[in-house]
Amino acid sequence: MRRFHLLCPSYSGSTMLSVLASWHPEVIGFGDTYPVLPDYSSYGCLCGAPLLRCPMRQAIQERMARCGYPGYDWMRWKAVPAEEEHDAFLLSIEAATGAAVYFDGSKSPDRLLLEPAPDGLVRLVKDPRDAVASYRRYFRGGADAYDVASMFWLGYWSQARVADREARPTCTLYYEDLVAEPAVVLNRLWRFMGVAEIGVPPEAETHVTGHVSILRFRKCGIENHGGKWKQELSAADIEAVHRAIEEFDTEHLAARYFGSA
Numbered sequence: 001m002r003r004f005h006l007l008c009p010s011y012s013g014s015t016m017l018s019v020l021a022s023w024h025p026e027v028i029g030f031g032d033t034y035p036v037l038p039d040y041s042s043y044g045c046l047c048g049a050p051l052l053r054c055p056m057r058q059a060i061q062e063r064m065a066r067c068g069y070p071g072y073d074w075m076r077w078k079a080v081p082a083e084e085e086h087d088a089f090l091l092s093i094e095a096a097t098g099a100a101v102y103f104d105g106s107k108s109p110d111r112l113l114l115e116p117a118p119d120g121l122v123r124l125v126k127d128p129r130d131a132v133a134s135y136r137r138y139f140r141g142g143a144d145a146y147d148v149a150s151m152f153w154l155g156y157w158s159q160a161r162v163a164d165r166e167a168r169p170t171c172t173l174y175y176e177d178l179v180a181e182p183a184v185v186l187n188r189l190w191r192f193m194g195v196a197e198i199g200v201p202p203e204a205e206t207h208v209t210g211h212v213s214i215l216r217f218r219k220c221g222i223e224n225h226g227g228k229w230k231q232e233l234s235a236a237d238i239e240a241v242h243r244a245i246e247e248f249d250t251e252h253l254a255a256r257y258f259g260s261a
């Protein structure tokens with residue numbers, strides 16, 4: 001089974017991408033499979049079942065038991081799964097789902113560093129102004145926009161770059177392109193993953209982990225949550241984010257989002 005690892009800071013559309021990628025019959029992903037929180041009762045499976053009662057997850061768990069890992073709680077954070085445990089996990093997913101590709105949506109650079117190397121990386125980038133606005137909305141803090149951009153947004157990408165020490169094949173997608181032209185972007189992703197392009201994606205049931213706020217709607221399709229920074233960031237905030245991006249940017253993001261090198 002081929003495996004691809006998603007790199008994307010929080011609040012950047014990772015759940016949405018996991019859902020959309022899994023609309024492909026040959027791709028299976030569970031989104032953020034490894035919540036750090038010990039109590040994940042505010043999360044469920046987007047098939048509608050509570051996490052631990054999702055039939056797909058139970059089938060994988062049964063396969064794991066047959067591989068010698070009874071009671072394997074793969075929803076819980078595991079810093080470094082042993083290699084044979086990891087192999088058993090992938091075999092169990094393959095047997096239970098019949099998918100050819102596992103899309104690991106844990107977003108964790110640590111896992112990338114410590115686990116067996118994936119076949120490729122998928123980077124999802126969102127406008128840093130939106131990332132900063134979301135972070136502040138969630139934490140309700142008056143954190144300085146420069147600090148948030150440099151620590152949270154750029155900090156993640158620096159960590160991700162260090163973790164990608166092997167310079168794996170990488171597909172970079174932009175959130176704004178994904179919501180504007182989902183079929184184009186998804187087919188690029190699927191081509192990269194080595195599965196057939198299937199045109200406009202038909203909506204399908206997925207088993208991505210969802211927060212209770214998404215579960216209310218029992219799905220997570222293509223919804224554009226971008227652009228809120230226009231109402232939420234002051235001119236000084238925007239300038240601060242721009243400054244942080246220019247200071248640390250090595251990937252032309254300043255040019256993409258701020259029209260400057």
Ligand SMILES: [Zn+2]
Pocket residue numbers: 045046047048049054055056057206207208
């Ligand atoms: Zn499910």
